[in-house]
Amino acid sequence: DGGITQSPKYLFRKEGQNVTLSCEQNLNHDAMYWYRQDPGQGLRLIYYSQIVNDFQKGDIAEGYSVSREKKESFPLTVTSAQKNPTAFYLCASSFSSGRITDTQYFGPGTRLTVL
Amino acid sequence: DQQVKQNSPSLSVQEGRISILNCDYTNSMFDYFLWYKKYPAEGPTFLISISSIKDKNEDGRFTVFLNKSAKHLSLHIVPSQPGDSAVYFCAASWLGGGADGLTFGKGTHLIIQP
Numbered sequence: 588d589g590g591i592t593q594s595p596k597y598l599f600r601k602e603g604q605n606v607t608l609s610c611e612q613n614l615n616h617d618a619m620y621w622y623r624q625d626p627g628q629g630l631r632l633i634y635y636s637q638i639v640n641d642f643q644k645g646d647i648a649e650g651y652s653v654s655r656e657k658k659e660s661f662p663l664t665v666t667s668a669q670k671n672p673t674a675f676y677l678c679a680s681s682f683s684s685g686r687i688t689d690t691q692y693f694g695p696g697t698r699l700t701v702l
Numbered sequence: 703d704q705q706v707k708q709n710s711p712s713l714s715v716q717e718g719r720i721s722i723l724n725c726d727y728t729n730s731m732f733d734y735f736l737w738y739k740k741y742p743a744e745g746p747t748f749l750i751s752i753s754s755i756k757d758k759n760e761d762g763r764f765t766v767f768l769n770k771s772a773k774h775l776s777l778h779i780v781p782s783q784p785g786d787s788a789v790y791f792c793a794a795s796w797l798g799g800g801a802d803g804l805t806f807g808k809g810t811h812l813i814i815q816p
Contacts, residue, residue, distance in 0.1 A: 591745075593745075620803050622803070622806075627711070627808065628808055629706070629708075629791060629806035629807050629808040629809055630746070630791065630793075630804075630806040631806075632803030632804075635803050645803050646803075675743070677745050677746070678745075679745075690736060690748050690751060691736075691748070691803075691804060692748060693738075693745030693746045693747070694745050695744055695745045696743065696744060696745045698743065
């Protein structure tokens with residue numbers, strides 16, 4: 588079964604700690620994305636990556652970092668510099684070559700709570 | 703400044719009737735529009751999309767209409783079913799943006815009443 592997986596589903600972190608959220612896809616998609624959703628808000632883009640070893644900041648990248656060492660994986664690290672890290676984090680992927688489609692397919696999400 | 707706006711935070715529709723969800727955008731560069739459906743604590747699922755070269759796209763019970771001059775699109779669900787109760791997000795992208803992220807509206811919570 589092809590799809591996007593995110594782990595863990597729920598994550599708790601103490602203030603001042605870094606935490607890494609996992610995102611894996613086996614859809615053979617080139618592009619991957621991280622979004623954040625807050626209550627009553629739309630999804631806001633944190634980082635995106637069009638190809639391996641390349642990534643770009645989105646609208647709200649401050650306090651976050653990413654890596655793209657493999658096509659299938661795009662982990663997101665929430666650092667202690669992120670002032671309001673408690674949120675629902677969503678990973679997505681899409682084909683990107685020649686804009687075959689811009690449709691992004693989402694993982695199930697990780698809810699991060701900072702205690 | 704919000705480039706994609708969904709001005710109705712919630713909408714209540716009786717089962718079997720038509721649900722119409724609206725979305726407005728301000729960036730005239732947007733050329734591809736999508737609708738996603740989202741249940742609580744889950745990732746959004748893709749519903750339907752439309753390119754700016756079209757004004758209508760239909761897929762089963764779902765139809766999306768695009769009015770470029772008004773910078774407005776709408777999602778019609780006919781007939782509405784209980785399982786349609788969810789939050790619906792409108793999203794947009796543009797060619798110059800390449801494969802970067804979509805711009806999302808804040809969502810409309812659709813409630814289907816029996």
